[in-house]
Amino acid sequence: MIESVLVSLAASTRPLLVCDVDEVVLEFLDPFDAYLNSVDHRLHPDSFRLTGNVRHFGGEAATAEAVDAFQEEFFRTQNKWQKPARNARETLDRLSAGADVVLLTAMPPRHQGVRRTLLDLLGFHFPMIATEEPKGPVVRQLIADRGVPAAFVDDIFTNLHSVRAHAPDCLLINLMANDIFRTMAPDPGERVHKAESWLEAERLIRRHFGQD
Ligand SMILES: [Mg+2]
CATH class of the missing domain: 3.40.50.1000 (HAD superfamily/HAD-like)
Structure with a gap:
């Protein structure tokens, strides 16, 4: 390539x-937040990072592994977002x-x-x-x-x-x-x-x- x-x-x-x-x-960040909303999560702009700031609508923070999995699915379907x-x-x-x-x-x-x-x-x-x-x-x-x-x-x-x-x-x-x-x-x-x-x-x- x-x-x-x-x-x-x-x-x-x-x-x-x-x-x-x-x-x-x-x-990336706004569309990723839109994707997260579709799986009942939100990106909170509390600090300059993703991990810890991705939380379920109920308030519980997503694990680093879960954030990785969300990013994988987001990039797989990036053309939607x-x-x-x-x-x-x-x-x-x-x-x-x-x-x-x-x-x-x-x-x-x-x-x-x-x-x-x-x-x-x-x-x-x-x-x-x-x-x-x-x-x-x-x-x-x-x-x-x-x-x-x-x-x-x-x-x-x-x-x-x-x-x-x-x-x-x-x-x-x-x-x-x-x-x-x-x-x-x-x-x-x-x-x-x-x-x-x-x-x-x-x-x-x-x-x-x-x-x-
Ligand atoms: Mg970049």
């Missing part, structure tokens, strides 16, 4: 934009006029078919890599030795820090679609820029790419 993306990028001299999917390109994040499609369409866009999702490969179909249905026709490997080495491979400017957008700090370690010149942007959880997020760490919206992310990316 990464091989075909590498082949398509090999001759490109355009800047590279690598984007996570859940909470960046597609909403997930929607584009606000301004994601329009912004990526604009940016893709002057940059190569690659979607990098930490989805287990068994769910990649339904995700690809959903992304295409919603108009995100960008190449996608689904892997549970750390993202830093993947981004480094995508940049390769082409010397192009690169930017990486993700809501999860460990992914941003992985890219920081493996692709030191890559612009790092922390973006999270969900307003409530975003306000609870801790500081994203050194060299990670926090964007409140796709429009703010676009300004940062264009400046880094010399396209502002």
